[in-house]
Amino acid sequence: MTINIEERETLSTLILTITKSGDLYLDPTQVKQVKKICKKSDTNVRIAYELLMIQLQRKHAQIRFSSTQLIAELFQRSHVFRELLVADYSIFLQLTVGIHQNPLPPPVLFANKTKQLAISLTNEWNAKYGSVYKQIALGYDFLKYHLKVDFTNLVPVTDEARSAEQRAQEEMTRRLRQKKYEKAAAEMEEKAEDIQDNIRKMNSCFEILVPKLDDEAALNAIFNVPTTEKDISTTVNTAETETTHNDDDDDNRNEDQAIESDNDEEILRHDPLGVHENALGSNRYKLTITLNKDNPVDVVESEDNREVFSTLRECYRLVVKKHWPLVMDWLDILMKADREACEPKTEYDRLLRLAIDLKKSVADAKSKSEDLGVNMDTMYGPNDHDSDEDNEEFEEVDILASRNDKKKGKQPKRNTQPSQPKKPRNAVFAMQGEDILKDDPTYAGGTRVVSRRQEQESIEDSSRATSEVSTPPIDDADATRQELLARAPVVPWDDDLAVWDKKEMAFNTSGLERSHRFLGVGDGSNMVSDATLERMKMRTRIYSPQLPKVIKACRYPMSNGRLCMRRDLVRCPYHGPIVPRDEYGQIQRLTEDGRYVPVEEEDKGLDDAQEAALIDRAIAAASGSSSSLRSSATRSTSKAIIKDQSSWEDIEDDVHLALGLEKIEPKRKRGQGGSNENKKKNKKPASALVNITKPPESSRARLLRHVGSKSSRDSVEQDRQMEKTSQSKDTRLNRWR
């Protein structure tokens, strides 16, 4: 039980810095240091407790919030700390929740946070230690019955509670899956038979409809009788010297009548089809068979097989609507279900195999029937049949045309210029509802008038193009012209090109003297003045700055585990300059060979920046205004200066720099030295604590500041003076002698 003075000192400074930082989140390294010291001995824990209780009694909600967070950390770990805190638990609740008429100090935002945190902590501690530490249970009851605190929807704050919640969720999903699995298993047992029946039925339909390879009669029917349709088009090319294989194996995988060509010996040996007789089996020829995509099997529905087709359709519909999704669901459930949890395992394996088999056979049957032209579109018979029937009953009429016929007797010819939907004809003065108008037959639409010059140009262009190809220029004048043309800058056409080479320009060349109504007769020169000509040669150019295409994200690792997603040009207002980072947000350095390697922990350039960022955030969160304590300037390193300035002005400068504009120099107030101001600006806020002694800014104060400022008073004075003088003028004016 000896007190290590040195440790005690460090502990007290650490706790002071942590609690006075005013940040929303504690600095993990500092917390770790505190824990490290506290772990050494129980005496240190006691000291920490005393210090924390002192900090907790400060009349500043930010300090209390940080202290509560640190208390939560230590409470979880140290038994001695628990004993100590439990003994004073009502005081703890007084200071953090504000029970017993102890209102929490400002700022209000942090006071509410502290309260919420303490309530959550009480809830979790009660769940864990309530049976051992009666005071916590009593505190929980007190909050529940007297403060009417709702403990139901609290966000877990301690790690354990968080992990427990996660575990519970996992357990729930696992159980859900298990339940689903059991349901699916029962369903499978029930329905697998139905599905297999259906597929068997379909297979028999296929057998009826599609001839088999071993069915000689059918095959002969195909190959000996020339088919009228050009479904199978054969192209015979002159063969090369070597024997060719029909290498497209995929074509003859399922199709029963696809010819399986093998090497010629085999063809010779097994030649049931009499290919030789048809003069096709020769090794000199290459046989390419193209299957009709729409009806690859070449089975047409007719009176004979209508019954079969209708059965097939029925089955197909069943497969598509019911069985296919069902089987996919089963597979999904089985895949997701934990194999270990399913008892017995052999049962699971069997079900899985069954599901896979079913899926395969269902898919097979589905594709086969689609090959036969049975799909959801032809559910009630083939398509062409459908349209024929329609034609019998209804006559297809152009409704629009008939209506117009009735009205006018004839339809005017529409402007059939190809429309360009992306480019409206007149972007600025587009007629409202032009799209609707286009449908109106009476609307002629905006016709494009092709000017003569443009026409000529186009003709010239075409002629030039042809001349370029056919006849290159040969004479001398053309050569120099070509040379000049090569050098000449290509500029888009504008008004100035009309006058760009004119030294002088005449106007009103008619020879008639015109007299202007106001300006009278000209001086007779009829020449445009030099200044005007100069102005006419000028060209309007709209400057479009080249912005970088891709603005990188800051990717600074934030305390919530995400990476900062702000995109700024040069520097993020929160996390400083944007540097390359890896997927964890660690800073990377560019090596000589162009790779990125993570920067070591030693050169931590952003440690202070992080702190400043947190501070800024805390300020913003706390008050919305930047009324921070700028009292002590303990740290004023160069880094601190840099990041203190990374403010709005800096970002503005970045943008200006990127746009190639000049930097905006801030206006300096008169009578204040620049150095003085700089010094003031460079001061780093020691902590993010909100100054609570400053009275909150009221609208009255704001108005007073405006009204009471020297400039406004001056202007008022000026106005009054002016009024006075004008009044005196008026009196003099109206005085008659």
Added chain:
Amino acid sequence: MNSRRIRCNVGHVKNSFFQLELGLVRPDVFQKRFLNKRITDIVLDPSTSIERAHTGAVNTIDIEEAEARYLISGGGDGSIHVYDLDESEREERRIIKSIASVNRSDDGHRGGVSRVRWYPFDNGMFTTSSFDSTIKVWDTNAMEVACTFDLANKVYSHAMSSKATHGLIATASADPRIRLCDLKTGAYTHSLSGHRGTVLSVEWSPRHDYLLASGSTDTTVRLWDIRKSSSCLCSLDLHNSASPPLAESNSAHTRAVNGVSFTPDGLYLVTTGHDDKMRLWNLYTGQNTLTNYGTMIRNQFVHNLSPLISPLSVAPPSSYYVFHPSDDRSILMFDLMDGSLVKRLTGSYGRVTALAWRPRTQEIYSAGNDHDILVWSPKNIDRNNALQALADQDTWSDSDSD
């Protein structure tokens, strides 16, 4: 650390048992030592809780002396509840439920109950006083009013002698006179006049049948012999001045007195008042012992607040502990004779309004204005369940050490 202490305790107990076996200590000394140990070890009992039956503040509680089994509580809402403290005693975690109750809507009190007391000789009867200016005598078995005394003034407290057979109830009410109600006739016998302000507390001496002590807002504490016609014996004086015993200048406290208690042997009187002081008076001489109990006491509410004196005298001979409820939601435990603060019991979330002692198990019951009755019991040294082990262990992560 805690476990070490427990082990230490066990070792000490074992050692004393051994000493007892060897005949080195006398049985009564051993018993006193053991009880002393238990009393000083008193903490909030984590395993026992009393059901929250009252919807308002619990103003007063009392445990009967006959069996030391039943607890009665009176609330600010006028309701009265009776608890059986032996209920499910063997269970690990017990919640004591109210076994009988009377609410305001029944024939109970219209105002808040200010004091409840068991009939000292039998738990078949108890008396209650209320701010609705009545004192009611109840039949416990039927939970019915047997008799009502109307005093026409707010009643702050009442008392029955635990020794005498006269069956008189002394009343402390807003009326300066102390009226005596006779249980035998159901009528008032006579009044004791002398106080000039509201009487906040009365108490019978456990030693003399007819000796009564009372404290009032006129800052005086008076001792009465109810048999005499000029019944006031003396008015205690805080300065021990040589003035006559009934002098007007005598005052026991500088402000109102709201609690008087006799020691169990009847030799001393403890009084407490709004001057945040507790005083110990020697009844043989009627003098202030000038024991200093420090400045921890907070006592500012106008209601009866009696300090609790542990009824057993522990070693060294004739030394008591006194428990004083303080307004800062704690109970202060003093050594009666030398005034040193032994322990401060914290944990209540409301102001502690009354205390009751259960001699058999050396437990204290405290009533609070947060609607709760708490149980304070000697720390159970053999309590060694898993939960305690969980709470006792440190859970530093390994990463904290480097």
